[in-house]
Amino acid sequence: MKQLPKKIEERKDDHIQICLEENVQAWRTTTGFEDIFLVHKALPEIEREKINLSTVVFNHKFSAPLIVGAMTGGIAKATKINATIAEAVEELGLGMGVGSQRAAIEDPKLEGTFAIARKKAPAAFLVANIGGPQLVRGYGVKEAKKAVDLNPLQEAVQTEGETNYLGVLNKIGEIAQALEVPVIVKETGAGIAAEEAKMLEEAGVAGIDVAGVGGTSWAAVEYHRAKKAQNEFRRRLGKTFWDWGISTAVSLVEVAQSVHLTVIASGGIRYGTDTAKALALGANLVSMALPILRPATKDSEEVKQKLQFLIKELENTMFLVGAESIEKLREVPVVLTGKTAEWLRMRGFKPELYARRKV
Ligand SMILES: Cc1cc2nc3c(=O)[nH]c(=O)nc-3n(C[C@H](O)[C@H](O)[C@H](O)COP(=O)(O)O)c2cc1C
DSSP states (O other): OOOOHHHHHHHHHHHHHHHHHSOOBOOSSOOSGGGEEEOOOSOOOSOGGGOBOOEEETTEEESSSEEEOOOOOSSHHHHHHHHHHHHHHHHHTOEEEOOOOHHHHHOGGGTHHHHHHHHHOSSSEEEEEEEHHHHHTTOOHHHHHHHHHHSTTEEEEEOOSOSOOTTHHHHHHHHHHHOSSOEEEEOSSSOOOHHHHHHHHHHTOSEEEOOOBTSBOHHHHHHHHHHHTTOHHHHHHHHHTTTOSOBHHHHHHHHHTTOOSEEEEESSOOSHHHHHHHHHTTOSEEEEOHHHHHHHHHOHHHHHHHHHHHHHHHHHHHHHTTOOBHHHHTTSOEEEOHHHHHHHHHTTOOTHHHHTOOO
């Protein structure tokens, strides 16, 4: 089960570097949010100053329904990145995830690169992180607990990287039963379909982060790594599968309409308008990763500024649809058009129900 931490370290370093320097976002497809329209309200009948963005999710009070997605840990530069994000989310009353904690589970010397998040954000909502394949290769409740202990509060299981997934659902179920904190299952940029969401609900998880197509693409990251390594086969694979998966908007509706779990929308969410659309489609929280990476390599003020822009845009959108709270925003009419609506209809969902909501 043990791997050379050096190898993991190099790969993680590559990931960060590539995400900072190259185009790693979907390019032949989109999040689907361009198919989604909130109905503008010419008479909003609310006072803008009284708009309240706070929300309670997993029994935790957020000043706005936003978290920074899992990115890193286990390498030297991760300490700074996790620290700056943590400082910003602590100050703003938001939340964050850390990257896969496999490195620290295998080499305790690396624990500090994750634990810094809790140190800098004693009150914020933090999400711990373990990869699905590691569960299959032998990680169990003990390792999951360790990951949670490094960043107490939540546990996330992400599905990425290695290819043996046989038995992963059982393992997720075991962990969900054994841990006292809620278990969230997240994708990393290819989305989650209704069928998997239902299986995960049955297994006992508390939340799903859809992490759909439209933002960061791991195939793209691997494309750039393969190109550097002059590995033609992997380069081609990366290019072919660059945009593979379920768009964020579609995945969000599939999941939100199929289970009674907490749903996090992520994958290419870049604006407060898309954040508002995601919440109106049924998300409880919205998460964003890549746009925070560069500011996080600078300082927490930069991270804060980026997040505050998003919050302001969200507030503005709420004003324009006459929603003075997140609860109200989750009930406003939403029109689903184009490929997104077509997909959802083909799959047996009823997008028109969103459009005909009465407020
Ligand atoms: C540099 C970087 C590293 C990431 N590392 C992880 C990780 O270790 N674990 C994980 O679950 N997701 C990881 N992700 C995926 C994000 O959490 C998120 O699901 C995905 O990037 C989609 O969101 P975005 O389009 O806003 O970036 C990483 C993303 C980036 C940009």
